[in-house]
Amino acid sequence: MPLNSPDPARETEETQRPSLPVTIISGFLGSGKTTLLNYILSEDHGSRVGVLVNDFGAINIDAKLIVGVEGETVNLANGCVCCSIRDDLVAACLGMLQRAEPPDQLIIETSGVSDPVEVANTFLMPELQPFLSLNCIIGVVDAEQLPSLTDELGVLARQQIRVADMVVLNKVDLVGTEALAKVRALVHQIAPGSRIFETHQARVPLKLMLGAGLDEAGMQHPVACADPVDHADSHNHDFDHPFSTWHWSCDQPLSLPRLRRVVESLPNTIYRAKGIVCLEELPTYQIALQMVGKRTSLADTALWGSQPPRSEIVLIASRGGINSEALQAAFENCIGTGDESQSPILRLKRLLETSPAEIT
Numbered sequence: 270m271p272l273n274s275p276d277p278a279r280e281t282e283e284t285q286r287p288s289l290p291v292t293i294i295s296g297f298l299g300s301g302k303t304t305l306l307n308y309i310l311s312e313d314h315g316s317r318v319g320v321l322v323n324d325f326g327a328i329n330i331d332a333k334l335i336v337g338v339e340g341e342t343v344n345l346a347n348g349c350v351c352c353s354i355r356d357d358l359v360a361a362c363l364g365m366l367q368r369a370e371p372p373d374q375l376i377i378e379t380s381g382v383s384d385p386v387e388v389a390n391t392f393l394m395p396e397l398q399p400f401l402s403l404n405c406i407i408g409v410v411d412a413e414q415l416p417s418l419t420d421e422l423g424v425l426a427r428q429q430i431r432v433a434d435m436v437v438l439n440k441v442d443l444v445g446t447e448a449l450a451k452v453r454a455l456v457h458q459i460a461p462g463s464r465i466f467e468t469h470q471a472r473v474p475l476k477l478m479l480g481a482g483l484d485e486a487g488m489q490h491p492v493a494c495a496d497p498v499d500h501a502d503s504h505n506h507d508f509d510h511p512f513s514t515w516h517w518s519c520d521q522p523l524s525l526p527r528l529r530r531v532v533e534s535l536p537n538t539i540y541r542a543k544g545i546v547c548l549e550e551l552p553t554y555q556i557a558l559q560m561v562g563k564r565t566s567l568a569d570t571a572l573w574g575s576q577p578p579r580s581e582i583v584l585i586a587s588r589g590g591i592n593s594e595a596l597q598a599a600f601e602n603c604i605g606t607g608d609e610s611q612s613p614i615l616r617l618k619r620l621l622e623t624s625p626a627e628i629t
């Protein structure tokens with residue numbers, strides 16, 4: 270996409286502007302990439318950060334979960350920035366530069382199924398160098414999950430770390446000392462030379478993340494040395510991800526206990542569920558649904574306000590691991606009926622809404 274500017278003064282300004290540093294956040298499904306991004310965006314570091322969020326599924330749930338960057342976030346959904354929507358990635362980055370107030374930094378959160386090498390190679394293309402420069406690749410790891418990923422998933426998860434300048438070894442709260450030592454050794458083995466930060470909720474030293482300290486830290490871009498031919502052999506692109514995705518949306522409030530039951534009994538082929546839902550128990554709140562492996566959580570994020578409440582859920586499974594009809598039936602069955610006999614929270618809510626005069 271050419272950077273055409275009708276305004277000669279602006280054109281001069283653009284050609285003189287240093288290239289925009291790009292940070293790539295990579296890591297397997299559910300490792301904590303959005304958590305890291307939210308942390309970066311919520312801290313006061315004095316840098317104007319533009320954000321690009323890629324979700325593999327048709328609905329970009331991550332973009333809805335990102336805080337405090339209204340107008341600064343570009344969503345890239347329904348494909349993977351490392352292959353099928355790579356051109357959209359370039360267009361979106363260049364679009365950021367053409368804004369009246371371009372960001373100082375660009376952070377790209379890749380989907381949990383993306384290969385960061387392909388994304389990084391995009392920014393090493395000579396024609397993009399005057400505008401965009403690769404600053405850093407951050408690999409986020411779920412300390413509990415990494416050792417259990419095998420076969421194609423294990424290969425992808427390792428690839429996502431192998432090229433990282435820094436590894437955020439996250440969720441250390443979920444593992445004991447011995448398991449942590451093992452996963453630390455595993456990360457060292459996969460990504461020798463990369464700097465490892467062990468974190469809870471992805472709390473990392475932001476100065477390093479945002480590039481100011483990169484040179485001081487003596488980091489390199491392993492990707493710049495990666496052999497593209499070797500890489501092409503190890504990862505077939507365009508529609509060859511070992512994953513399937515499925516999504517569901519609904520305008521009626523859902524029942525909390527029914528939704529819990531369905532999510533907790535999803536088949537093992539489904540690794541990740543995420544969504545924003547409206548529950549009949551708490552209809553004014555947007556509730557974030559998260560499932561990573563077998564861990565499920567529901568937390569309120571914001572009020573619906575003037576926005577019409579709408580539940581949207583995305584599932585990511587192994588290839589062929591989605592039975593659409595069964596899932597459709599299961600989630601349709603989560604629609605709330607107003608029956609409080611199965612829902613203590615609904616019963617409590619009604620009780621609190623009832624005036625004392627009506628109770629007596």
Ligand SMILES: Nc1nc2c(ncn2[C@@H]2O[C@H](COP(=O)(O)OP(=O)(O)OP(=O)(O)O)[C@@H](O)[C@H]2O)c(=O)[nH]1
Pocket residue numbers: 296297298299300301302303304305331380381382439440441442443468469470471541543559560561566
């Ligand atoms: N126990 C624990 N949970 C965490 C930690 N960091 C993040 N989480 C939770 O892990 C879940 C997934 O986190 P996300 O930040 O959405 O992960 P992600 O890598 O963006 O997920 P995808 O975009 O689907 O790949 C959420 O429920 C987080 O609250 C942590 O340090 N410990």
